[in-house]
Every structure is written in structure tokens, then in C-alpha cells.
Amino acid sequence: MLRDLYATLRGLLIVLLIIDGCAQSIKHDEAAAARRAIEFAQAAFVDQNFDRAYDLLSAGGKRHLSLETFKQTVSRMHSRGFPTKVTAKEFQPMPGENAIWIYLVGQNSEDQFGYRLTMESDGHGDYQVLAFDTGVVGRMFSPLSEKQPFKTTFSTH
Numbered sequence: 001m002l003r004d005l006y007a008t009l010r011g012l013l014i015v016l017l018i019i020d021g022c023a024q025s026i027k028h029d030e031a032a033a034a035r036r037a038i039e040f041a042q043a044a045f046v047d048q049n050f051d052r053a054y055d056l057l058s059a060g061g062k063r064h065l066s067l068e069t070f071k072q073t074v075s076r077m078h079s080r081g082f083p084t085k086v087t088a089k090e091f092q093p094m095p096g097e098n099a100i101w102i103y104l105v106g107q108n109s110e111d112q113f114g115y116r117l118t119m120e121s122d123g124h125g126d127y128q129v130l131a132f133d134t135g136v137v138g139r140m141f142s143p144l145s146e147k148q149p150f151k152t153t154f155s156t157h
Helices: 002-023 030-046 050-055 059-064 067-077 136-141
Strands: 085-093 099-107 112-121 127-133 148-155
Touching: 030 050, 030 085, 030 099, 030 112, 030 127, 030 148, 050 067, 059 127
Parallel strands: none
Antiparallel strands: 085 099, 085 148, 099 112, 112 127
16 A cells, blocks of 8 residues: 555656646757858848858748758748848747747838747757748737847848
8 A cells, every 4th residue: 555655656746747747948049040040141131141041940931941941931021122131130939939030120121021030049049040931920920028128239241
């Protein structure tokens, strides 16, 4: 009877540890993610160096997007022209995920552009671009209360 009680308690403890491990939030380095997002924006949006920008995608990003499709997607996003400067404005951790959203604003002499980059953590303090879009979906479906402005400015040159 005592042996059964210990076995039950041990099993319960293991289950609780697993649940606790899954519930803990992942600590992100938003500054590191922003620097990598700006590096990507410089290559893809400002310099239009699509080969270099594609190299900056994570393995998961490349798995869903061929180089040719990547080039077409970036070009289609910029039918009115490309920005000459891009700045990281806000970030938003993705609860329970190994990724963080970085919101960017691009501009040229005539227009302004919005971007949302999903930055995937490698678990060692570095990030790569998993996905990118214009941020419209992010405004509609992500809770605004979690967006936070950067305290430091991160911009292309």
C-alpha cells in the first residue's frame, strides 16, 4: 500500500514537472532579434540583394519558400517601390514559442511600408527570419497589449 502511494506520488510529480516546463515562458533577446531583422531588411528591402536575404532565412523559412518564390514575394510586396530606410519599431513575444515578432517600418521619399518578421531563436541567443509579411494579419489577430516599443533605435543605414 505504501509502495503504491509512492508510485502514484512519483507519477504525479513527473506530470507536474512536465506541465510546469511547458508552461514556462521563453525569454527572448528582442535586441538581438531586432538586429537580425534589420540585417534581413537591409538585404531584402533596401539593397534588394535577394540572394543574401534568402541566406538569412532560417531552415524552416527556406523549406517553405524557394529562392525564386522568395524573390517574387518580396518584389510583389513592393509594387510601389522599395524603402530606402527601415526601422524596428516594436516587438511581440509569441507566448510558448521559440520565436518573436519584430515590427518594422520602411520609408522612401514617397511612401511608407509596414513589415512583421517572425524571428526564430536558435536557443543560443541568435535569431533568423522564419517568415515575413506586411503586418496586416498581425494587426488583426495579435493582441495589441503585448506589443512593446524598442527603447533603442534599430535601423538600416
